[in-house]
Amino acid sequence: DIQMTQSPSSLSASVGDRVTITCRASQGIRNDLGWYQQKPGKAPKRLIYAASSLQSGVPSRFSGSGSGTEFTLTISSLQPEDFAIYYCLQHNNYPLTFGGGTKVEIK
Amino acid sequence: EVQLVESGGGLAQPGGSLRLSCAASGFTFSIYVMTWVRQAPGKGLEWVSGIGGGGSTTYYVDSVKGRFSISRDNSKNTLYLQMNSLRAEDTAVYYCARMDDGGGLAYWGQGTLVTVSS
Secondary structure, three states, X not given: OOOEXXXXXXXEEOXXXXXXXXXXXXXOOOOOEEEEEEOOXXXXXXXXXXXXXXOOOXXXXXXXXXXXXXXXXXXXXXXHHHOOEEEEEEOOOOOOEEOOOEEEEEO | OOEEEEEOOEEEOOOOOEEEEEEEEOOOHHHOOEEEEEEOOOOOEEEEEEEOOOOOOEEEOHHHOOOEEEEEEOOOOEEEEEEOOOOHHXXXXXXXXXXXXXXXXXXXXXXXXXXXXX
């Protein structure tokens, strides 16, 4: 199985800050990775697909990069509605595997 | 508009069974891989199972192999998850999700809660 190691597990940031979250795959997964945002009591919402493509309707302050084993989600200027938990998901091989999540909290 | 609506969750005893359903609408159900993802209380997301569009190809995470069975009825646009030999650690919100052409899970249902307890 492909392990997805996500870091940090949590972070505190202020509105307007630049935030970076990283996922590392235990083996190469090309660009078969997405980033998801989850708010309390809600289903996850996809932000990024194919590692760097912005999902329709998602604000442009979200961006993704990487290929192979190292991937990054960046929020260029954190907004109040961005406080949530973020997950990466690899779909290169079954079983699909998620990163452990990053909780973004208000400083 | 794509819609996925799960049902069938509830309380089950350890060793018991439940069958979850996911009613799909707004897209051609039979051509998409469908999956189940779960989230234990206060924990992260865990992919559970997936099934090809025709229903003949199935995938499972190791922790549910031999206990859970995924299926679909394309005539009813419905996805199922038969859960047998339930354990306390199966307690979670179960989401169904559609895998899109490029991979990844673009559409999710609202989830249904399964609680396994005596």
